[in-house]
Amino acid sequence: MPPSNIITLSTERKRVVITGCTRGLGRALVEGFVARGDLVSACGRSGKALRAMGREMGPAHHFFQADVSEDASVASFRDRVLEEMGVPNLVLNNAAVINQSAPLWEVTAGEFDEVMTINVGGTASVLRHFLPVMIDAGEPAVIVNFSSGWGRSTAPEVAPYCASKWAVEGLTQAVAQEVPPFIGVVAFNPGVIHTAMLESCFGRGAASYPEPEDWARAAVPFLANLRPSDNGKALTSP
Numbered sequence: 001m002p003p004s005n006i007i008t009l010s011t012e013r014k015r016v017v018i019t020g021c022t023r024g025l026g027r028a029l030v031e032g033f034v035a036r037g038d039l040v041s042a043c044g045r046s047g048k049a050l051r052a053m054g055r056e057m058g059p060a061h062h063f064f065q066a067d068v069s070e071d072a073s074v075a076s077f078r079d080r081v082l083e084e085m086g087v088p089n090l091v092l093n094n095a096a097v098i099n100q101s102a103p104l105w106e107v108t109a110g111e112f113d114e115v116m117t118i119n120v121g122g123t124a125s126v127l128r129h130f131l132p133v134m135i136d137a138g139e140p141a142v143i144v145n146f147s148s149g150w151g152r153s154t155a156p157e158v159a160p161y162c163a164s165k166w167a168v169e170g171l172t173q174a175v176a177q178e179v180p181p182f183i184g185v186v187a188f189n190p191g192v193i194h195t196a197m198l199e200s201c202f203g204r205g206a207a208s209y210p211e212p213e214d215w216a217r218a219a220v221p222f223l224a225n226l227r228p229s230d231n232g233k234a235l236t237s238p
């Protein structure tokens with residue numbers, strides 16, 4: 001069962017969609033929202049981890065195998081979410097990958113495309129498939145596009161990742177100008193947290209940063225409290 005020490009009482013039971021839930025921040029977000037009493041529908045690619053999460057989190061929550069970089073996969077994820085949970089009022093566009101650290105000229109075209117297709121194309125796909133049903137529902141809702149410190153600054157050896165997260169920031173700003181006033185679309189820099197992604201670029205130094213469960217104690221209430229009036233903001237996790 002999810003950790004009981006982060007249970008908070010909430011009068012509003014949210015319907016939360018989380019992409020990239022099988023480890024790292026996505027998994028910690030699932031645990032945090034489940035503990036708050038919200039309904040969660042989440043996706044990732046690793047079937048084994050998804051099945052384990054289904055058993056652990058209980059029947060009120062749903063875990064689907066979906067690849068955000070494939071349009072049809074996101075469409076069928078959206079359909080399953082609507083069947084099992086209904087229209088979400090909080091969507092956390094969290095799934096992403098980082099390139100293996102290297103100067104740009106040593107990154108293959110294939111790896112560059114993969115980073116852009118998952119991080120930018122995947123974020124756009126989730127917006128493309130979820131926004132119409134959220135707009136039709138006519139209820140207040142927020143979509144959070146996970147950016148990075150490297151969506152607002154840069155570093156060597158992670159140029160593809162930086163390019164993808166700067167794109168997420170721009171995509172967010174533009175879509176925020178398109179949505180009706182009862183929907184908010186924001187960019188969110190989660191900070192620096194000890195996950196597999198951080199180990200890929202920081203090596204052993206990653207272990208000196210907070211664990212995802214500790215990060216989630218402040219991040220989950222922060223995300224739960226976002227409102228449509230936050231539309232267009234570039235936010236940073238507390």
Ligand SMILES: NC(=O)c1ccc[n+]([C@@H]2O[C@H](COP(=O)([O-])OP(=O)(O)OC[C@H]3O[C@@H](n4cnc5c(N)ncnc54)[C@H](OP(=O)(O)O)[C@@H]3O)[C@@H](O)[C@H]2O)c1
Pocket residue numbers: 019020021022023024025026043044045046049066067068069093094095096097118122146147148149189190191192193194195196197198
């Ligand atoms: N950790 C940090 O310090 C940090 C800092 C700044 C920003 N961020 C951002 O925060 C988010 C989470 O990062 P993290 O550190 O938790 O990364 P992580 O540990 O590598 O986890 C990434 C998650 O995304 C899923 N995923 C990757 N590609 C996918 C795809 N094509 N379709 C569906 N799911 C996919 C992975 O699961 P599967 O492999 O099972 O699909 C995994 O569950 C990312 O957007 C990242 O850019 C993290």
